[in-house]
Amino acid sequence: MAAARERRLPQLHLTLDAPTWAFRCPAPAPVTAATPSTSAARPDGEFRLSDFDRLSVLGRGNGGTVHKVTHRRTSALYALKIIHRGHPGADEEVEVVRRVDSPHIVRCHSVLLTGSGDSALLLELMDGGSLDSLVRAGQGGFPESALAEVAAQALSGLAYLRARRVVHRDIKPANLLVNSAGQVKIADFGIAEVVSRAGKYRAAYEGTAAYMSPERFDTERSLHVAGDEEGPVDPYAADVWGLGVTVLELLMGRYPLLPAGQELSWAALMCAVCFGELPALPDGAASPELRGFVAACLQKDHRKRASVAELLVHPFVAGRDVAASRRALREVIDQRCR
Structure with a gap:
């Protein structure tokens, strides 16, 4: 199956790990x-x-x-x-x-x-660059308190988009921009889609394969049509998956779904996303709340994946110390943009 799909890749508007917009600290x-x-x-x-x-x-x-x-x-x-x-x-x-x-x-x-x-x-100019640029600054993962603030603000943006029937379809560190005030904002709507009131949208292989959800790797299942025996695919669930991969990447300081140093080929990514297990985090590397949040985002079955509304009330987000989390995020931005 992987070989057959890899032969189709040249016809797709798809990238592997390269960010669509490689924002740096201005x-x-x-x-x-x-x-x-x-x-x-x-x-x-x-x-x-x-x-x-x-x-x-x-x-x-x-x-x-x-x-x-x-x-x-x-x-x-x-x-x-x-x-x-x-x-x-x-x-x-x-x-x-x-x-x-x-x-x-x-x-x-x-x-x-x-x-x-x-x-x-x-x-609007975001003077802290992207979360991708902060990870690539080479200072390891983010502290958990800063991650909670990233998740909360990104989820607020996704909730706003869903209320307006917009699916982003390329949520990843490179498309989440930050400023020195500690704000996180969603950027780059180059492959976004407005879902019709009838619930239909344009299913297509577009975006960054490393952050695509399992259902988006399957062209048949990704078609959003009534009468599907499994029920129609929720188009918004793919953005939740992208956020989950992003949070895990910010925690680990590298792309998380493949072993460190492994080449991000399309076939390897498809196998890891659709069939691989989540990376094992060492004891003490993350709280139960953070582990639970990531697991809720990265359910391979889109029907079991948490919604944006559910994640906004998840203990990892709703239970954070807001002032401390915002301060931690501002410190990360300040340190890595020097």
Whole structure:
């Protein structure tokens, strides 16, 4: 089965472990008066691309590039995401970012005209980079108190998206951005989907294989249609799986579902995700609450996987010391962005 599916991989919009947007901690701006982009969202057309100077590249992906930019008149800092014309999902991403407005989602201030047919999203700048960049800083895993805050804020973002029938489909450390205030926000809606009121959505092999849920590896089961003998697949369950892998990765300081150093081939990932056991954590490496939270996220049967609403009241999240958890997360961000 693995060999048959691997032959189909070139036709898929799929990556293995490489993040779609490899956000780094933004470099200090050369303009000392610059301030983060925290102003209210503005209607399309109020900003122009010519109003901004590009300072540095924050990340690159298959579909385009994200730049750190400054507004010439106000010196406010933003992230500018240029999506290349014709890239699959470009129209859907613009639709989704226009639909959402939440403190747990990276804010889109405006959709700008480029003159070349590319889409340009003027986004809130997250000055701490991504959780992926913090893990790759090479200082080991996150303390558990910081993990609880990451989980709580990401779940709040997923709850907001579900209320608006949006499935992200690529939850991973690279797509969870942070700032120096200790906020965690969901980013990159390049393969997001709006679920119809009838409960249907576009089932497709897109995203990052390392964070895909078992049901998304099976094209037949991933079709969301009425009359399935097992019942329709809950499209939101895949985002819970991605969050579970993310939390486990932040705890271990490396990708958790394969042994350290093993190449992340598609076949190895498919076997690990669909059939492998969760990694054994040493005694004392995690509390019972954290172990239970990860296990609830990483149920291979999507019907047994915890929902976002259930995870928000899980003891690992609801029972945390909020002030201590936020402080721990801010300390991690500060230490690893130096």
